Amino acid sequence: MAAIQFVNVSKQYPGTTAPAVDNITLEIPEGSIVVLLGPSGCGKTTLLKMVNRLHEPTSGKILLDGVDIQSIPVNQLRRNIGYVIQQVGLFPHLSIAKNIAVVPDLLGWDRQRINQRVNELLDLVHLPLDFRNRYPAQLSGGQQQRVGLARALAADPEVMLMDEPFGAIDAITRESLQDQLLELQRRLKKTILFVTHDVEEALKLADEIIVLDKGRLVQKDTPCNLLANPAGDFVRQLLNTDDRIRQLSLVRVETVMKPLDSTIHSNRLPRVPLGTDLKRVLSLMLSPASDTVLVCQEGNPIGYITFEELRKVGCLSA
Numbered sequence: 094m095a096a097i098q099f100v101n102v103s104k105q106y107p108g109t110t111a112p113a114v115d116n117i118t119l120e121i122p123e124g125s126i127v128v129l130l131g132p133s134g135c136g137k138t139t140l141l142k143m144v145n146r147l148h149e150p151t152s153g154k155i156l157l158d159g160v161d162i163q164s165i166p167v168n169q170l171r172r173n174i175g176y177v178i179q180q181v182g183l184f185p186h187l188s189i190a191k192n193i194a195v196v197p198d199l200l201g202w203d204r205q206r207i208n209q210r211v212n213e214l215l216d217l218v219h220l221p222l223d224f225r226n227r228y229p230a231q232l233s234g235g236q237q238q239r240v241g242l243a244r245a246l247a248a249d250p251e252v253m254l255m256d257e258p259f260g261a262i263d264a265i266t267r268e269s270l271q272d273q274l275l276e277l278q279r280r281l282k283k284t285i286l287f288v289t290h291d292v293e294e295a296l297k298l299a300d301e302i303i304v305l306d307k308g309r310l311v312q313k314d315t316p317c318n319l320l321a322n323p324a325g326d327f328v329r330q331l332l333n334t335d336d337r338i339r340q341l342s343l344v345r346v347e348t349v350m351k352p353l354d355s356t357i358h359s360n361r362l363p364r365v366p367l368g369t370d371l372k373r374v375l376s377l378m379l380s381p382a383s384d385t386v387l388v389c390q391e392g393n394p395i396g397y398i399t400f401e402e403l404r405k406v407g408c409l410s411a
């Protein structure tokens with residue numbers, strides 16, 4: 094079942110002449126990262142904020158695991174959805190531990206369980222335990238953003254909404270936060286709806302990308318299919334498809350691979366772990382020549398990708 098379903102959802106703000114979100118119907122599959130991509134003002138944030146009811150649709154409905162969110166009390170809904178935003182929104186007067194514990198506190202967890210969870214989360218986002226007693230102002234922007242992520246994960250929500258979470262962070266820290274998010278996602282398998290206007294970030298993080306223009310859904314596809322078959326000039330220009338090799342370096346092998354089958358004799362084939370980018374796969378295919386590369390999870394082959402497949406999905410056609 095899709096974790097989040099939008100059914101004919103529109104939103105028009107009072108006093109405006111055009112809808113910010115215009116009749117969107119789409120499904121966000123459980124356990125996937127789906128990225129909302131589009132230029133400023135296309136309706137990404139509005140669409141996202143309707144999921145935790147920070148905005149209400151003018152028409153249409155949104156289902157969470159098949160349940161209309163209108164039937165769920167708002168506080169309960171928000172406690173079950175992790176929310177990470179660009180401005181982090183940490184409470185300046187609370188320690189890092191207390192910031193991370195906000196939702197477990199609200200849920201009435203006992204002290205010991207909260208302490209344990211805070212330690213677990215600091216570890217998960219690669220922050221040292223002695224950060225527990227620091228205050229937000231004593232952390233760098235990237236560290237604060239990791240605390241924001243830990244806080245959103247605290248009560249182990251199935252769904253995470255992330256609105257340009259790395260937007261205000263320098264390029265190098267941003268890349269490492271993206272890598273950490275992907276690493277976390279391989280373990281936690283949350284359903285993540287992620288807003289960005291950064292094409293490279295979208296190609297790197299997404300299992301599927303949803304392109305919006307003026308509130309309308311223009312295309313919904315995997316990063317590779319989007320690059321291969323952009324639905325018209327708007328998407329083509331948005332993706333700026335000139336630099337194919339750069340783009341290959343952003344797309345992850347799991348968004349393209351096929352599950353392993355009996356036609357593949359795996360003994361001597363080159364192997365890559367989940368998360369490897371397609372540029373690396375291509376270089377393995379070229380030297381020494383091998384038209385198939387195996388994809389492994391914890392050392393065990395689970396899928397494969399062929400040169401023909403790379404070519405067919407269009408990444409190499411330019």
Ligand SMILES: Nc1ncnc2c1ncn2[C@@H]1O[C@H](COP(=O)(O)OP(=O)(O)OP(=O)(O)O)[C@@H](O)[C@H]1O
Nearest residue numbers: 106107109113132133134135136137138139140290
């Ligand atoms: N509270 C509001 N009242 C009126 N109009 C609004 C309001 N919030 C957003 N809008 C308008 O709705 C449209 C969509 O805005 P939204 O913030 O969803 O876009 P976005 O794609 O997230 O943009 P950005 O990338 O710049 O954050 C814009 O035209 C915006 O001006």
